[in-house]
Every structure is written in C-alpha cells, then in structure tokens.
Amino acid sequence: MYYQRILIATDGSTLSEKAVDHGLALAELSGATAIALKVVPRYPRSYFEGGMAVELADVKRIEQQWNDAAQALVDAVQARGKARGITVKAVVSKSDLVAEAIIAAAKKHKADLIVMASHGRKGVKRMLMGSETQHVLTHSHIPVLVLR
Template sequence: MFQRILIATDGSTLSRKAVASGIALAAQHGADLVALTVVPRYPKAYFDGAMVFAPDDIARIEKQWAVAAEETLAAVATRAKSSGVKVKTVTVSSDLVAESIVAAAKKHKCDLIVMASHGRKGIKRLLLGSETQHVLTHSTLPVLVLR
C-alpha cells in the first residue's frame, strides 16, 4: 500500500515511539523510509525570545543542534536497517518546521507522513501552537499521528 514513508523526528521520547511504529509499518508494507529532522535556527533578535550571544557562540550552538540531529537520524537509520527497511536521512535547517515536513514529503515523493503528537493541552497549545496540527491541516498526504 505505501511505497515511501516520511518519519519526522526530533529525538524526543514520544518521537522515538513514532519512529518505531513508522519503521514497523514500512517493514510490513515493504516501503522505503525517509527519516527527517528539522533543525531550527538560533533566534537572533530579542523579540525572538533569545538571549544575546556573540556570532561565534550562535554558530557553535547551531552546530551542536545539527550534530544532535545527525545523531538522532543515525539512530533511526540503524534501527530501520536492522528491520530490513531501506532508509534515507534528511536534515533541514529551518524555523518553519511544519512547512519543512510537508515540503520534504513532496520532494521525496512520500505517500505517508508519520509523526508524534506532543500532546500539549489548554493554554500551552494555544500559545505554542502545534506543528503536528499544522502538518495535518496543510498536507495533501495522509498523516499518521502517534501519541
């Protein structure tokens, strides 16, 4: 049924559960996997909620985030390969997480997006928004949300 599945992950505990389910689904369907993580850029302005750091410090922090993202994707790739699933890893640097997920799914010709719901409720959800909700409302592909 599915030929290529995109799994969006941020390395969190809930996201790792979604990765496991996505890999199992890919193995069941004989589908290829695209493992994606979106690395945000460091906010540089006061109004972005950042403390002011020197440009070298910002570059160091962004590099740490990129290394952590690569480690997360390497773990996904190892797990997928051990399950006999062909996997491609993709890292995107963007502040537009949901848009990056939808764009990557289209670019890699995926027919399903798998991701976790972080389960924010009440005022936190209103204030912080939901990347998962944004993907659900803007994707033309099916989206499997795991909790």
C-alpha cells in the same frame, strides 16, 4: 494500499520514538523506503527577545551542535531500519517553521505517508504555541499517521 515511501518525523522525544517504531514497522510490512526527518531550528538572533546578545561564532557553534545532534538522531533511525532490512534515508532540515519543513520534505522525497507523534499540548500552551502536528494534519495533502 501499500506505501512506497514513508516520512518519519522525529524530535528524539519518547513519544516521537513511538512514531519511529510504528513508521519502521509499516515500512517493513509494506516494503517501503523510510525517510527519517529531524527539523532543526535556527538560533534566534534577535536582541529584542530579552536574552543576552550572543557572538556570531557562538551562534554558529550552537547551530552546529544542534545539527550534529539531529544528524546523530536520524542516523540512529537509519541504523535501526538497516537492522530490520529497511532502506532509510536520513534527512536533517533547518527551518524555524517545523510543520512547513515536514510537509516540504514529504513532497520533496515523494512520501505517500507522514508518520509523526502528537505532542499533546493542551489549554493555553496549545492556543499560544500552536501545534506542529495539527498544522501538518490540516495543511498536508499527504496522509498523516499521528501516534499518541
């Protein structure tokens, strides 16, 4: 089976770069289009989290910085794909629910494969924080390739 559209989720980490490399290689081998996705969280605005209150202008500035960094990340993946003759669509999604955003983007762009890294949380951190990769694996109806 050959893939036509491969969604590559990245967060810029070393491990997700491995997923980007494999996703682009699969796209090249199968002649698929790739969708490079970075999910950007919204800035927490709760006064009950123990942090200092932040001015709205500062929140907007921080969110813009995060968005600009995310756009630069997916643009770099797009350039790497272009250098290999692969069509790559660069997508930035804003959501606090990373796994759901990945699944929604895969559906929206009609991806037939999701490629992402396993961040390998273990023990208490995994129990407390959960795993975005695990959530995608258990909730996606689209095949998922996880790289470690």
